[in-house]
Amino acid sequence: MKRDLPKTYDPSSVEKRIYEKWESDGCFRGIRDPEKKPYTISMPPPNVTGQLHMGHAVDNTLQDILIRFKRMQGYAALWVPGTDHAAIATEAKIVEAMRQEGLTKADLGRDKFMERAWEWKEKFGNRIVKQLRTLGSSCDWEREHFTMDEQCSKAVLEVFVNLYEQKLIYRGNRMVNWCPKCQTSISDAEVEYEEQNGHFWHILYQVKETGEFLEIATTRPETMLGDTAVAINSEDERYKHLHGCHVILPLINKEIPIVCDEHADMEKGTGVVKITPAHDPNDFEVGLRHSLPVVRCFTYDGHMTGEADVKEYRELVESGKAADDEPEVLDCGKYAGMTTAEARKAVLADLEALGILKETEDLKHDVGTCYRCHTTIEPMVSKQWFVRMKTLAEPAIKAAEVGDIKFVPERFTKTYLNWMRNTRDWCISRQLWWGHRIPAWYCADCGETNVAKEAPCKCAKCGGTNLSQDPDTLDTWFSSALWPFSILGWPDKDSEDYKFFYPTSTLVTGYDIIGFWVSRMIFSGLAYTGKLPFDTVVIHGIVRDSQGRKMSKSLGNGIDPLEVIDQYGADALRFMLVQGSSPGNDMRYSEEKIVAMRNFTNKIWNASRFLLMNMSIEKVELPKELELEDKWILSKLNSLIKDVTYNMESFDTGVAAQKIYDFIWSSFCDWYIELAKIRLNGEDEQKKNNVQNVLCYVLTDILKLLHPFMPFITEEIYQALPHDSGYLMMQSWPEYSESLSFPEDEAKMEKTMETIKAVRECRAELKVPNSRKANVTIVTAVPDMYDAAKSFLVRMASASEVEVITEENDSLTGMVSTATADAKIFLPLKELVDTDSEKARINKELEKAYKEMEFVNSKLNNESFMSKAPEKVVASVRENEAKTKALIEKLQEMLASLG
Missing domain, CATH: 3.90.740.10 (Valyl/Leucyl/Isoleucyl-tRNA synthetase, editing domain)
Structure with missing residues (x-):
């Protein structure tokens, strides 16, 4: 249903409301649809001790962009969220809280400590998943997992016992990293x-x-x-x-x-x-x-x-x-x-x-x-449990060597292979209580080690009942290595989710954990399921501060994304993190960039409000008769759809975002809307109707392209536009169409726009106010290309009349001129400016330019400078020479035209 938009966009009044509606209406659910191809992402599980930081923000923004894109493309899209039990970090927090009460682990005993740990997890452990919602993460929250929940624990036991039976897990004294304080x-x-x-x-x-x-x-x-x-x-x-x-x-x-x-x-x-x-x-x-x-x-x-x-x-x-x-x-x-x-x-x-x-x-x-x-x-050499890595690493190495698994950018394949080829046996035991307890029981009578999924009643070797379980727990990475398949029901291979959604599709993560987590998921998937856990690993960099420094507590330069969202909105933060970025490279946060993105949201909002205030149509349908500017914007949009789709499928989300930004800001807002105002303000009702349809059609597709990046504002605007029903996030992704490609008309319009820009620049140099209109004469060998320019120049370049001719004549004498690739444009300078004051201004500019040229020549004629200065410095001086020379010629021409 069509409705008006408020005068200003207020993210705080929009984002929470929209997210709650999406979630309550089941928009995030991954549906097993045999008619659709699955696309699955497993969220790298943040620690239950964690609080949303910029690393989480960029990681989850990129995942959300991909999942929203694939959902709109018609895939059965599933994004599974969850959290990691973070053994050391969580136990440290609980122990510290106990210390303040004067308690130790020994005072409570293991069972009571675990009760307390679970209570802590229930009270504080879900904080970060709530915070992820403020970012717009469209996860299937009904499938949320925790690395110590029943399903994940079942997978851990299955893997440990199987590896032990294959003699790929052993206990021995080996070198480890030992923390004397955490013990x-x-x-x-x-x-x-x-x-x-x-x-x-x-x-x-x-x-x-x-x-x-x-x-x-x-x-x-x-x-x-x-x-x-x-x-x-x-x-x-x-x-x-x-x-x-x-x-x-x-x-x-x-x-x-x-x-x-x-x-x-x-x-x-x-x-x-x-x-x-x-x-x-x-x-x-x-x-x-x-x-x-x-x-x-x-x-x-x-x-x-x-x-x-x-x-x-x-x-x-x-x-x-x-x-x-x-x-x-x-x-x-x-x-x-x-x-x-x-x-x-x-x-x-x-x-x-x-x-x-x-x-x-x-x-x-x-x-x-x-x-x-x-x-x-x-x-320290310490008695620990280890996984033998050589046998497990070989298939995982081959998978990358033959290209079965792809890293984006490709250079991180080398990082992965270096890690895997040089990996040592993996120490998987930790001297902690919080975590998956090692399923090994030692017989006090014969010394036998009994490994089983459930606690044995007696020793398998001697039948004795004097058994004690190993007190250690498993390394947190052991369970997270199983994450892509344990969250889908494995080891139950008949699980419907496992059969439909596994292997997952894309992993998005940072380069710092390729060895610690990515490699372990890859070898685990191959070893335990016979399949790679995903086919593509998209690597992103870290968010640094405006000076390029890593954010840290010690430097005090961390930025809280929740505070940024409160001030500017989630859409502005998301777009700032993505625009212009490239896979694998670090990015910088700056206040200027986030303000620019806030301004971008306002630009979209104001353009949409203008359209709604001038719209009377109830259903959008492209007119059969299209004007030149309509064909131009539709053809540009068509190319944008093709390019952005390619970029998204290539995981170049930063490039895609920049192209969308440029199109919206320049092509749509600065040009097409201004061109459309000619018909919107005219008397021809059919033309009004036609341009409204084109405006609404283009805006709707813009919102679809922008939606994965800025989900909230695009949904809010979409609901105000004419549409059949439903949410924007559930609509189909735009597709390229040959029928909407108008290369000749696009080229003609581009020449018109070049002419308008040339006239505007000329008037700006002469400091002519927009209110002062003047005739414009265009001299070109291709007059047909400029016929449509007449009305646009009147509207957008303060022209009173426009004449298109094929050759220069005496009537152009004394006029100021500017040029494009195919035309020369003349303006009657004497009608636009005060001749005497303009002569004085130009002479002043000339004097300044002559001094600059004198300075440049002194360097270029200095043999010592030319022989000793770096090549880049000399090149810069030559470039300055060319610019200054062109400026002098232009100023002299302008002065001559004043007589």
């Missing part, structure tokens, strides 16, 4: 690197066999107590005489071997490196290659090991419960019980006293810290 291993993605001031300490190790000293540099001297070798490169001529020799480890006078290994870089430092397999990931790999002992000298809470730790280790060994790869534990003697920071000072003091601390070198280096508590991460 858990953490993933690489949860390590944040901070640039810190540090040192290289150069320490002398004496060779047992020769008595000489080897210089070794380290940033962590406290780890030397756990050294089990030093390494040299077998090709290093400096140390060939030391092959098979040993060094005496300082401070504890322990003999350790010199090994030959490629890890020792001949080009770096002295080419000799200390090997501490228990506390450095590279050293751990060296240790494996040379069967070196693994000696732990740190406790898991960040102290140096001592007698009690050694006793505990020995009891474990003697009981037969120690694994073959259990690391030895060192009694650090006088350093035992010190924090690692305290031990560093003490070790350095002792080395200096012994005269073997040769040098201290300052440096800045990146130090890994826990993303949650910011404690320095300790690489």
Whole structure:
């Protein structure tokens, strides 16, 4: 039903109302329709601890653009939302709340703690999904999932047990990232690197066999107590005489071997490196290659090991419960019980006293810290659960190599392949309570590990009932790796959603988690479902501040998207995040850009109001007789539809947005509406009716093209226009039509527009007010192309009369002229300006231009400048010369025309 629009557009009064109507009327539901092709997106699940930030805003805006586009194209479109349990972050928040009450996890016990955690999740965990609604996210909220809900948990158990039975999951002592404060291993993605001031300490190790000293540099001297070798490169001529020799480890006078290994870089430092397999990931790999002992000298809470730790280790060994790869534990003697920071000072003091601390070198280096508590991460050998990656990675690597999965932009395929080809076994256990508990039960009678989907009543090996479940939980990424298929019903392969909507279609995500999440979803999909989880990965960059800096709490430069939406509206924010952006590249937020987008919404709103105020039609139908300007705008619109559709299908949403913006602002608002006013204000009712139909037809298609980007304002305007029924978001996407392509008429109109712009520019240079009209003479070899220009020049270029001729004549003498590609346009200068004052103005401009030319020539004639200046600088000066010369010629011509 047709209705008027308010004078001004107020997003706050529109967006919430429209969204609630869309949702209540089921517009977001993904319907399994066998007559349609499915298009599925699984939302990268934000943390339940999260609050909407600019990263979420750009990620979900891009997904919403794609899902709205595909929905309008006629696909059975489904966007599945959900949240991640975010084990470390959530547990940290709950523990902190308990601490303020004077409680610890131990005080509550595991069951009571989990009750409290679920209560916290129900109270605070849905905040971000509510915030996503303010952005306009058209998800199927009825299908919302949580990584610890019953369905996702079922998938986790299925995968863990199957991998264990295939011997692709194992438990062992391996190198992990360890947070001494959180008391858990953490993933690489949860390590944040901070640039810190540090040192290289150069320490002398004496060779047992020769008595000489080897210089070794380290940033962590406290780890030397756990050294089990030093390494040299077998090709290093400096140390060939030391092959098979040993060094005496300082401070504890322990003999350790010199090994030959490629890890020792001949080009770096002295080419000799200390090997501490228990506390450095590279050293751990060296240790494996040379069967070196693994000696732990740190406790898991960040102290140096001592007698009690050694006793505990020995009891474990003697009981037969120690694994073959259990690391030895060192009694650090006088350093035992010190924090690692305290031990560093003490070790350095002792080395200096012994005269073997040769040098201290300052440096800045990146130090890994826990993303949650910011404690320095300790690489530690720890008993954890791991997934063997080699077998799982191979099919996932091949899928990208043969093009079965595509990254947009393509350069990120290399990032993905580099990660997959160099992946190590994946540590999947965490020393937390909140999360999926590892489904492994240990028999106290025989030591058997029982892995099952449900708690066993007795040990599968000895029949004993003295079973205890592993206290650890699974890495959050383990469950999120299953996300694209677990949310659709897998492992129930008969699930209707799974059969219809899987594999999903497009994943939209940032480049920073290609390795941590994207790669794991790909290998998981292939390994567990036999299918890739999606066919295309669209990568976006991050939103930086106006200075190009990453937004962070420490810099205080973060922008809250909810505050932006409150002030400018969701449509303005969405369009700002997309317009002109390109896949994979970072973008900048600026107040100027968001204001410009707000102005764009006002431009659309005002143009729509103008149309409605001048509209009397109840149904839109293109007239059979079209004027030149009608054919022009329809042909331009037709080309726009073709281009935008191609860009959208190529995931160039930023390019599509820019084309729509340019068309609306310039072609439709600045030109066609102004041209249409001639007929709207005329007396011919049929012409009025015709132009109303064209205006409404074009505006309706504009709204459809713009809708995925600006869903709220387009829906609000659409409901005020004549239409059959329903919501704009459920209408069909416009399609290119040969019948609406008018290339010749489009070209003719473009020439007319060039003429209008040329006259306008000429009048502006002469500072002639619009109210002062004058005759316009057009000289052209193609007069037919300019016949239609007459009425438009009168309306849009302040012309009183327009004459089109084929040759110049004496009557044009004394007129000022301007030109287009096919015509020369003359205006009677004496009728437009005060001759004397205009001469004075031009002479003043000429004087300024002559001075500029003199300055330019002084540079171009300076041999020193021309030989020494950078090529770009010289090119800029030459460009300035050409511009100044053209200006002088133009001013001289104008002066001559004044007589």
